[in-house]
Amino acid sequence: MRLAQHMAIASDRVTAECIEATEFPELSRRYQVMAVPKIVINDTLQFEGAIPEQDFLGAVLQAVGGRS
Amino acid sequence: MGFLSGQDEQAVKKQFEQIGGSVKLTVFASELGPETNAQTVALVREVAALSDKLSVTVLNPHIDREQAQGYRVDVTPAVVVEGAKDYGIRFLGLPAGYEFSNLIDSIVAVSTGEAGLSADTKTALAELTDDVTIKVFTTPT
Numbered sequence: 350m351r352l353a354q355h356m357a358i359a360s361d362r363v364t365a366e367c368i369e370a371t372e373f374p375e376l377s378r379r380y381q382v383m384a385v386p387k388i389v390i391n392d393t394l395q396f397e398g399a400i401p402e403q404d405f406l407g408a409v410l411q412a413v414g415g416r417s
Numbered sequence: 418m419g420f421l422s423g424q425d426e427q428a429v430k431k432q433f434e435q436i437g438g439s440v441k442l443t444v445f446a447s448e449l450g451p452e453t454n455a456q457t458v459a460l461v462r463e464v465a466a467l468s469d470k471l472s473v474t475v476l477n478p479h480i481d482r483e484q485a486q487g488y489r490v491d492v493t494p495a496v497v498v499e500g501a502k503d504y505g506i507r508f509l510g511l512p513a514g515y516e517f518s519n520l521i522d523s524i525v526a527v528s529t530g531e532a533g534l535s536a537d538t539k540t541a542l543a544e545l546t547d548d549v550t551i552k553v554f555t556t557p558t
Contacts, residue, residue: 350519352534353551357505359532360542363549367519369510370554372453373492377554387554406538413547 350386352405363409420460420513426467432521433468437529443474443497445481445490453511457494460511464520470528496520500527514557 353365370377370385380389388405389395390412400408421429444461446454458475465471478485478493488497488507496508498520504527512520526532532539 350516350553350555351522353553354504354506354519354523355526355532355534356538356542356549356551358526358530359534359539360545360549361505362545362547363542363551364505364507366507366509366550366552367512367516368552368554369453369508369512369516370556372451372510376492380552380554382554385555389552389554391548391550402535402538406541409545409549409551410541413545413549 352402353388356405356409419463420456421463429464429521430467432525433470435525435529436468436470438501439470439472440524440528441472441474441497441499442524443476443484443488443499445476445478445485445488445493445495445497447477447479447493449479450493454494456513457496457511460513460517461496464524471524498523498527500530504530511557515555516557 350367357363357365368376370382384397386399387395387397390408394408394412396408442461442465444458446458462473465473476484478490492509494511496512498506506523506527508516508520
């Protein structure tokens with residue numbers, strides 16, 4: 350969550366939601382959360398586990414279609 | 418009974434020494450919801466008591482519908498962490514355990530508006546032309 354929330358600060362385009370998976374079982378099922386942390390970007394791109402900042406940024410850019 | 422031990426409070430106060438401007442914490446909670454609603458309100462109030470730069474507003478999304486829509490919050494409990502503006506940081510569920518350290522980190526970060534990211538990352542994010550919603554699923558332990 351740390352990277353996500355700092356990205357939200359860096360860009361008005363970015364929103365970061367930290368979701369407690371056990372409290373929201375429906376959301377967790379919808380996004381097939383099997384392990385945490387699980388990151389879902391724009392409901393399209395997802396991955397599990399902590400990754401380096403550069404890779405996280407790459408995932409964000411990929412989720413918006415490789416532009417920017 | 419409080420959530421934070423004396424040791425926790427000291428650790429948080431130490432981090433709060435870095436707080437710049439004021440921070441507004443808006444908690445959306447429902448009395449009819451699970452007990453984590455009341456727990457979230459209590460925890461956020463305990464945290465806010467540790468710095469005079471922090472303020473807390475508690476709203477009920479079923480009653481305060483306009484604010485809930487404005488913040489795009491449709492579940493409880495939810496915490497919105499705002500600094501000089503709403504940066505789009507939300508915590509859904511009781512921000513305890515792993516999420517607690519992120520809550521504290523986000524409070525300090527929004528108070529200064531400084532993202533703790535590399536210059537390259539900031540440049541790339543500044544060029545975004547589409548909205549990006551990042552959901553991070555966690556568990557307390």
